[in-house]
Amino acid sequence: MFVQNLFLVSFVALLGGLIMKYLRLPILIGYILAGIGFSMIFPVKVADIENLAQLGILLLLFSIGTELSLKRLTRIGNVVIIASVIQIIIVTLILSLLFRVFGVSFPAALILAAGFSLSSTALVVKLLVDRGESGSIQGEILTMWLLTQDLMVIPIIILLPSLTSGEFWISSTVKALLLSLLLISSTLFLGKLAVPYVIHRIASYNSRELLFLAAISLAVGVAALTSVFGVSPALGAFLAGLVISDTQENHAIFAETRPLRDLFVTLFFVSLGFLINPTVFVSHLGLILVLTISVIIVKFFVVYLISLSLGIRGKTSLYLSIGLSQVGEFAFILFLLARNFRIIDPVLTSVGISTTLLTLILTPLTFRTIIPIWRKIKLAVVDKPDLKKILLSQGDLYHEEDQNTFKDHIIICGFGRVGGWIGKAFDSAGIRYIVIDYNQRVVSEVQKQGIPVIYGDPAEPEVLEAADVRLAKGVIIAVPDRITQEEIISYVQTVNPKAKIISRAHLDEDWERLSSLKVDRVVQPEFEASISIIKSIFINMGKSKEEIALRIKNLKYAHSVKK
The missing domain is CATH 1.20.1530.20 (Na+/H+ antiporter like fold)
Structure with a gap:
């Protein structure tokens, strides 16, 4: 029983x-x-x-x-x-x-x-x-x-x-x-x-x-x-x-x-x-x-x-x-x-x-x-210093104070392995960006590095607005969840159609779906990794640069990636 x-x-x-x-x-x-x-x-x-x-x-x-x-x-x-x-x-x-x-x-x-x-x-x-x-x-x-x-x-x-x-x-x-x-x-x-x-x-x-x-x-x-x-x-x-x-x-x-x-x-x-x-x-x-x-x-x-x-x-x-x-x-x-x-x-x-x-x-x-x-609490006390002092701790990142200070910046949604490497590249190039992540531990680490960060779900309009999405030059979607990706893309295209959108794709079907949403670029990390491995193998086998370039081009075409 x-x-x-x-x-x-x-x-x-x-x-x-x-x-x-x-x-x-x-x-x-x-x-x-x-x-x-x-x-x-x-x-x-x-x-x-x-x-x-x-x-x-x-x-x-x-x-x-x-x-x-x-x-x-x-x-x-x-x-x-x-x-x-x-x-x-x-x-x-x-x-x-x-x-x-x-x-x-x-x-x-x-x-x-x-x-x-x-x-x-x-x-x-x-x-x-x-x-x-x-x-x-x-x-x-x-x-x-x-x-x-x-x-x-x-x-x-x-x-x-x-x-x-x-x-x-x-x-x-x-x-x-x-x-x-x-x-x-x-x-x-x-x-x-x-x-x-x-x-x-x-x-x-x-x-x-x-x-x-x-x-x-x-x-x-x-x-x-x-x-x-x-x-x-x-x-x-x-x-x-x-x-x-x-x-x-x-x-x-x-x-x-x-x-x-x-x-x-x-x-x-x-x-x-x-x-x-x-x-x-x-x-x-x-x-x-x-x-x-x-x-x-x-x-x-x-x-x-x-x-x-x-x-x-x-x-x-x-x-x-x-x-x-x-x-x-x-x-x-x-x-x-x-x-x-x-x-x-x-x-x-x-x-x-x-x-x-x-x-x-x-x-x-x-x-x-x-x-x-x-x-909503932060917005309600933005012009009330006394309430702001009582309700908000000094450690809280008060994004509304920085409203309109971000312009022509990049928003990175998700700061895991993919987003983290992108951030390092931006730091070295002097590109201004802000991070959105829903993991408190990640947010704490990013704050320690002095990087502007917002804790929250990047699929939420309020969170994207806090990152000045309407003034952003581009949005990089590094979260693996396709539903979240689609919600971000939909909102960004609505409020800032000029912003460039680059999204990662975890699976082949994700790549196909995201590509149909007319984003500027869809990147599949696993596919890009396989391209790098193939290129290294061809070089070790003594293949010419022209032959390697042609074979890589054919692979990308087969994967519907056009450059």
């Missing part, structure tokens, strides 16, 4: 993902909706799937730990921990007061509010990984913030029995927190002493299988150890990854564990859909929608104000506000435990779970709004 369930869950996840991909919506939404639809049609043993899903979360947090810098996290950790605790307290107070106004009992209001104050580590971290931002400053702050929330679940769970008896077990809560902090400190200290040496020794055998097994053993082992002491297993897996983050094997371990991680994380998001009660959802839809909107708004503004007060400004504060506005998977645990203690009734439990799921479904969509909202 387990194998059949695993097949069905994997299959509906595939269908949900394909549908979302076709609709150009985040795939994670498809996984959750697939779980909801699956649970309505087929009976399934949730525990079977949840065990595998839990492993996916452990590997996800483990891989994030391997990518982060322990030194950098130590530097930002104190501020983030304080911010996270303050956020939980304020959101819990606001929402519990709101629930009390509508007649919810004090214990039930407190548990619902506390559950809604938490955010989803699994979802947000997965989105950061997919966007290539897990190692960015906002990615690291979000990860620390979320893990602090996970840690705060412990005292909340300990308080549950006291809500039924009317007595607060403050001493037990303090002990649990101290034990957690001691466990984290000792894990990091002992791990840094022994684990890097052991991993290095295992890697010296040049066996991918042994390195993979060592990584899995470390992630699951530390997670099991922390769970024994009542600390989140996900936090334990993250600590295990953090321990090896500064070793030379961390990238290899990340690569080895990634396929297994992605599979089991998919199962996790499908399993979330199993928790919804269709009857309660339909009968209380209005209440669920109001709760969803209220929770998102309250969390957004609380996080935003806390971020500003602690000196976290600019785009980072917006990332935090949107990234933490949903409700996390630990809310499910709190609500179910509270139901077992008879603190909240079954209907209220289902409403809480449905609200949580709805915020999770909306999160991938709200993440897409970060850049557009950020640009």
